[in-house]
Amino acid sequence: MKHGLSTQLPIYMKANEIEKACYLVIDVNHTTKSSVERIYNEQKSDLKKNIKLYYVDGAIKKSASKSS
Numbered sequence: 001m002k003h004g005l006s007t008q009l010p011i012y013m014k015a016n017e018i019e020k021a022c023y024l025v026i027d028v029n030h031t032t033k034s035s036v037e038r039i040y041n042e043q044k045s046d047l048k049k050n051i052k053l054y055y056v057d058g059a060i061k062k063s064a065s066k067s068s
Helices: 002-015 033-041 045-050
Strands: 021-027 051-057
Touching (some): 002 021, 002 033, 002 045, 002 051
Parallel strands (some): 021 051
16 A cells, blocks of 8 residues: 555656546555555655545445334
8 A cells, every 4th residue: 555655656647647646545444544644644745745645434334224
């Protein structure tokens, strides 16, 4: 995840002449939002200025409502 954010995405952005990008993390119960945010916050400020982080909790959960 860290390599994708700090290395791969900037390479793709440069190759395609893109100034702004987003990095979408869909968590399926392998990590936590705080660890994703920590990795993002460790990045250089110019990278954070040009790449927006989105975190989605994709873990399967029991339904809050039950249909009969």
